[in-house]
Amino acid sequence: MVDFSRKYEFDLIRIFGILMVLLNHKDIYIIYKNFEAYSFTFVLFSALSILIKTGPPLFLMVSGALLLEKEETIEVIMKHRVVRMVIVLILIAVSMRIFGMSESIVDAILYDANWYIYSYIGYLLMLPFLRKMTKSVSEEMEIYYLFVAGLLFSIQGLLIAINVRPAILGYIGIFTTDWAPNVYNIIFPVGGVFLYRLHNGQHSGIIRLLLMILSLISVIIASRIIIIDIATTGGNNCEMILQHSAIFPTWCIYFIILGVDMDKYSMVTKKGIREFSKNTFGMYILEIGTILSPIYINKLSLQLNILKNKYYIWCLVAVLIEVVVYNIIVSILRRTPLIKKIL
Secondary structure: OOOOOHHHHHHHHHHHHHHHHHHHHHHHHHHHHOOOOHHHHHHHHHHEEEEEEEHHHHHHHHHEEEHOOOOHHHHHHHHHHHHHHHHHHHHHHHHHHHHHHHHHHHHHHHOOOOHHHHHHHHHHHHHHHHHHHHOOOOHHHHHHHHHHHHHHHHHHHHHHHOOOOOOHOOOOOOOOOHHHHHHHHHHHHHHHHHHHHOOOOOOOHHHHHHHHHHHHHHHHHHHHHHHHHHHHOOOOOHHHHHHHHHHHHHHHHHHHHOOOOHHOOHHHHHHHHHHHHHHHHHHHHHHOOOOOOHHHHHHHHHHHHHHHOOOOHHHHHHHHHHHHHHHHHHHHHHOHHHHHOOO
């Protein structure tokens, strides 16, 4: 069973995740296209692109570890979890309409909001069944699921680039799917709770080593497949290749951060980590539901001509600015009890 006392490791994972989300919304994740194919720099930035894709899955993994072993009635799930996220969706829709990001509030609710919100609501609706599926599972079954899902999910991404779509991969939805985010709300919450249990087991060292090796292999193969896709389709499938290739790196990062010894850090440091972590969901809403990032941050970047030839440096600076600004805004908003319940 998961220990529900304060887990600062989960706070670190959330912080890492939001940083990757913010970077993913900058062009840095496709900057590898500016370098010569097969060069070390191309591989390096391909690896960075895969790393950036780990953001949303990491949030789902933390949610899986924290929620899948809780005992709650369906009524509690619906009233306190699903309704909260529906309220968040409506608020995002209103914000998107105000800022001109959607034609109407109805369109924003039904179609235009960020995919993660829809995915998370779907996950909450499946929560009672996922809890039954993941409880009382043997260590052997946990390892089986992790590596079968990881391999099939990764392989499907590689096959997309060469336009090979085996029919069997369309009928195993708990492991993989053509459009990667469609199963994020299954494989990553389940993977999160399984890896948390395994992290405290006797085989944690071997599992960590295997995840590191498989992550390295994923990055190397993906960087080669991306080259093929750019040559044959102009890079039309690169997004899916990156998302599919990120599964083992995501699990590896999650597993490694779980191993961080937080006891050696002072309470002041841990309090800072905790407060930053509490703000991550609100930061995410500001990022996807307002024009702060696409308008003000990007406008500012155009004025900094000194960085025009090193856009990746600007991306890092922009994320740093967003982290500071978003944290301040969310910290102020969370002082209101009603908003605090939502964020």
